[in-house]
Amino acid sequence: xDMDALSALMGEDLAAAIYADIWVSAPDPADLPLLGxxxxxxxxxxxxxxxxxxxxxxxxxxxxxxxxxxxxxxRPDEFLMxxxxxxxxxxxxxxxxxxxxxxxxxxxxxxxxxxLRVDEVSRALLGSHPVxxxxxLLDFALTSPAKFATxxxxxxxxxxxxxxxxxxxxxxxxxxxxxxxxxxxxVDYTPQAWRPLTKAKVIVSVGRxxxxxxxxxxxxxxxxxxxxxxxxxxxxxxxxxxxEEHEIGxxxxxxxxxxxxxxxxxxxxxxxxxxxxxxHIIAIYPNPEAPIFAVxxxxxxxxxxxxxTKLLAMLG
Amino acid sequence: MNTLVILRAIQxxxxxxxxxxAQKVFINREQYIFNPSDRxxxxxxxxxxxxxxxxxxxxxxxxxxxxxxxxxxxxxxxxVTDEALKDADALVLTHVFKRAIERVGGIxxxxxxxxxxxxxGAQIGPRLAxxxxxxxxxxxxxxxxxHNTLTAIVARGRAFARVEADLPAVAAxxxxxxxxxxxxxxxxISIFSDANAVEVWCLADLDLSESExxxxxxxxxxxxxxxxELGKRLEGDVVAQLAETLRRI
Numbered sequence: 001x002d003m004d005a006l007s008a009l010m011g012e013d014l015a016a017a018i019y020a021d022i023w024v025s026a027p028d029p030a031d032l033p034l035l036g037x038x039x040x041x042x043x044x045x046x047x048x049x050x051x052x053x054x055x056x057x058x059x060x061x062x063x064x065x066x067x068x069x070x071x072x073x074x075r076p077d078e079f080l081m082x083x084x085x086x087x088x089x090x091x092x093x094x095x096x097x098x099x100x101x102x103x104x105x106x107x108x109x110x111x112x113x114x115x116l117r118v119d120e121v122s123r124a125l126l127g128s129h130p131v132x133x134x135x136x137l138l139d140f141a142l143t144s145p146a147k148f149a150t151x152x153x154x155x156x157x158x159x160x161x162x163x164x165x166x167x168x169x170x171x172x173x174x175x176x177x178x179x180x181x182x183x184x185x186x187v188d189y190t191p192q193a194w195r196p197l198t199k200a201k202v203i204v205s206v207g208r209x210x211x212x213x214x215x216x217x218x219x220x221x222x223x224x225x226x227x228x229x230x231x232x233x234x235x236x237x238x239x240x241x242x243x244e245e246h247e248i249g250x251x252x253x254x255x256x257x258x259x260x261x262x263x264x265x266x267x268x269x270x271x272x273x274x275x276x277x278x279x280h281i282i283a284i285y286p287n288p289e290a291p292i293f294a295v296x297x298x299x300x301x302x303x304x305x306x307x308x309t310k311l312l313a314m315l316g
Numbered sequence: 317m318n319t320l321v322i323l324r325a326i327q328x329x330x331x332x333x334x335x336x337x338a339q340k341v342f343i344n345r346e347q348y349i350f351n352p353s354d355r356x357x358x359x360x361x362x363x364x365x366x367x368x369x370x371x372x373x374x375x376x377x378x379x380x381x382x383x384x385x386x387x388x389x390x391x392x393x394x395x396v397t398d399e400a401l402k403d404a405d406a407l408v409l410t411h412v413f414k415r416a417i418e419r420v421g422g423i424x425x426x427x428x429x430x431x432x433x434x435x436x437g438a439q440i441g442p443r444l445a446x447x448x449x450x451x452x453x454x455x456x457x458x459x460x461x462x463h464n465t466l467t468a469i470v471a472r473g474r475a476f477a478r479v480e481a482d483l484p485a486v487a488a489x490x491x492x493x494x495x496x497x498x499x500x501x502x503x504x505i506s507i508f509s510d511a512n513a514v515e516v517w518c519l520a521d522l523d524l525s526e527s528e529x530x531x532x533x534x535x536x537x538x539x540x541x542x543x544x545e546l547g548k549r550l551e552g553d554v555v556a557q558l559a560e561t562l563r564r565i
Contacts, residue, residue, distance in 0.1 A: 096454045096488075099442035103410060108532040109439050115539070128539050129436040135334045136341055137539045138436065144407075144532035154564050180451035181481045189469050189476040191457055191493050199492055202565055226562060227474055259565050279541075282558060288549075298561065299549040307555060314559040 019105075019145040021047045023085035024067070025076035025098075027054040031091040032065055034151055036159025038089060039066030041118055050085070052076040056169070063167035065159045070169045074176035077101045082174065085146055087118070087125060092152040101148065108142035113149040125149065134258065134279060197246060202228035203257045203278075205248050207271075208235035209264030209285050210304045216241045218308040219263045225315055228261070233271045249274045264304040267292025284308075317366030317461060320417055321358045322428035322444075323385055324351040324437060325377035336543045348377035350384070351437075353429025353491035358385055360459050360489045361427045362497070367391045369423070371416055373401060373409060382514045386507045387499035394420065398519040405533035406436065410443040415522040417448070423484070425466060430455050430488035436533075441488035451481035457493040 022038045022045075025031070038049045051067035053059065059070045073079035077097035080088060081104045090098035092112050102109040110116075113127035114137060125147035128137035142148075197203065204223035206216055216236075223230040232242035234249050248255055250270040256277035263284050265271065272295050275281065283296035284304050293299045300307055331345030350358075361368045369392040370385040372378035382393040396416055404412065417423050426448075428441050445452030456468040457476065467480045471490055507513045519529070550557050 095438060096442035096452055099406075099439035100446040100452070102439070103407070103443040103446040106407060106532070108405065108407065109436075110533075111436050111439055124534075126536070131434050131436075132329050132332070132334075133433070134541065135329075135332075136541070139536040139539050140436070141534040141536050142532060143534060181453055181479050184467075184478040184480060186472075187469060187476050187478045189457065191490075226565065259562070261562075280544075280561075282561065293547050293549075295546055297544055297546060297548065298558065299547060300554045300558065301549065302554070307558075310555040311558055311562075314555055315562065 019084045019086040021050055021085065022087040022089070023050045023052060023080060023083065025052050025080060025088070025090045025094065026058075026062060027052075027076055028091065029058075031153055032062070033153040033156035033159050034089050034091060035062060035065040035067055037116065037151060037156055038087075039159070041087065041116065042066075042068075045118055045120065047086070050083075050170075052079055059169050061161075064161040064163050064165055066165070068167045070167060071172055072169065073172065073174050075179070078176050079172070079174050081105070086123070088146060088148045090148070090150045092150045095150050098148050098150045102146070105144070105146040105148075107144045107146035107148050108140070109148040109150070110140050110142065111150045113151055114155070116149060116151070133256070197229055197231050197248065197253045197255050200229035200255065200257050202226050202259045202261075203231055203248070203255055204228045204261045204263065205231040205233065205265055206236050206241060206263050207233040207265035208239060209266060209287075209290075210236075211264070213241070215264065215305045215308070218305060218312065221312055222261070222263075222308060222315075225312065226261075228259075231255070233265050233268070235266070262292055262296070263308060265292050266290050267295065317364060317424060318369070318422045319361045319364060319366055319425045319427060320369045320371055320420060320423045321354070321361045321385070321390070322413060322426065322440070323354045323358065323370050323372045323378065323381050324429070324432060325349070325372070325374060325381040326351045326432070326434040329433065334540065336540045339538075339540050341538060348380060350381050351429055351432050351434070353431045353489060353493075354381075355429070355496045356491060356493050357427045357429045357487075357489040358388060358390065359494045359496040360456070360487075361425075362389045363494070364425075364459060364461055369394065369420055371396070371413065371420075373397070373404070373412055379514055379516075383507055384499060386513050387504040388497055389500070389503075393514040394517055395514050396517045396519075396522070400519055400529065403531050403535075404529075405531040406439050406443060407533070408529055408531050409437075410440055410447050411524055411528040412519075412522060413440070413444055414447045415524055416517065417444075419517075419522065425461065425483060426450075426486045427459070428486075428488055430490050438488075441486055445486040448484070448486070451483075451485040453479060453481055453485060453487045455490045456487045457490055459487055459489070 048068040051062040110127040116127040125142040231246040237247040254274040260278040281296040325348040328347040370390040458469040
């Protein structure tokens with residue numbers, strides 16, 4: 001039964017009161033940190049945490065991480081449309097599931113929510129959504145009976161697992177409807193308007209400070225590991241390590257990534273001007289006087305090849 | 317094939333600067349542009365052929381974008397504007413779009429951008445699909461329509477997959493998924509001299525109930541990421557600190 005039918009049946013206040021507890025959609029192992037966030041809010045509100053999972057063997061794990069009740073359902077979003085969650089969290093990559101369920105409940109939704117908290121008097125969900133690629137955030141308050149948020153699990157701490165926690169698996173006879181969108185499998189595809197560097201979210205770039213082709217290969221491995229684009233400064237282009245389209249600088253391209261990793265880049269004015277819109281800059285360079293350090297958020301003075309080798313080992 | 321594209325206008329980020337220390341957003345130059353991925357959505361719709369209608373909610377900025385869209389090749393443009401929509405949130409906008417789509421009639425495919433730069437608007441596509449009870453395809457890179465079936469290439473992380481759904485459907489188009497065309501010069505002149513290039517509807521035309529117009533999201537203000545501290549030299553286990561930063565991206 002949806003919100004309109006309920007309201008018609010029992011009045012709006014009573015209908016709103018049916019919505020209770022914090023519900024977490026956690027079909028993927030990567031979503032599990034959401035349970036820690038839900039637990040934190042539930043402890044301050046004094047309510048239960050429900051986890052909706054697709055794999056029954058994960059039940060003990062989600063209970064240890066903070067769930068009081070576990071529901072196993074083939075499609076968590078469809079299942080949640082049949083429940084009455086007061087607060088409901090999805091991982092950020094499942095926005096379309098969260099938004100469909102929110103619409104069904106006539107609920108507000110904060111996507112990619114940061115700094116979530118609950119106003120204990122009004123029970124409003126407060127949170128912030130980044131705009132203009134994270135330049136600033138809009139602060140929202142949700143006042144609907146059900147309140148939805150999508151959260152990036154990578155921004156949350158690893159949740160604390162307590163193997164002695166108790167919880168129950170709540171049986172259900174939910175049958176997930178057939179999805180309307182049919183998956184025809186992976187394809188090999190390169191988007192037409194691909195502008196890797198100017199639009200890249202993460203960039204690894206090299207300069208002459210990396211010394212040789214062996215160092216460049218290490219930097220390329222880091223880029224691959226991070227899912228980043230690869231570029232270089234003028235000196236890298238002169239050394240033949242990058243082509244014109246991958247030269248970062250006023251003579252090449254200007255970039256605005258979220259994270260820019262400069263490895264062995266000295267940081268001449270023409271290079272630093274072209275990365276002025278980067279949000280976070282990491283610089284690795286042997287000489288502590290290098291100008292790149294004046295614009296970097298994290299500075300590592302050291303031999304780039306050594307730092308990269310250790311970093312790659314640590315990232316796995 | 318009748319396609320409708322939802323367009324949103326945003327303040328041009330080039331005319332905007334954010335001062336984290338003052339905790340303020342400064343608009344140096346008020347100038348509105350297409351929400352970038354909506355422009356890709358319009359291009360994807362125009363490539364499908366058939367009649368393309370563009371729809372936007374808001375005041376003068378959106379009217380401008382709708383005119384641009386007509387100059388790019390859209391056959392019809394509709395602007396829904398009403399003082400009462402000034403505080404509209406995603407829920408209310410979804411109701412407005414749904415009713416406008418029903419009023420246009422005969423629409424089989426709704427296309428819009430998968431990202432909205434200046435607001436929490438990416439949720440509108442899937443919300444609209446739910447409200448209309450249509451299929452939803454997100455993050456689409458290439459759309460094709462064959463008889464009654466929509467096929468799309470969608471991004472999954474850095475890989476791509478092919479999916480299909482029966483029409484009617486809503487598709488959200490990924491930013492930079494195609495190269496939007498330039499407006500035709502002749503059309504620019506004729507559209508901009510035509511006072512009726514954009515039809516203007518108000519809320520009364522849409523016959524929405526009071527509860528459908530009740531927002532549930534309240535904008536309380538803005539907040540800012542912490543101020544950047546530049547030139548900070550890492551001490552101790554520097555590699556572990558770098559790894560920690562990089563794991564979070």
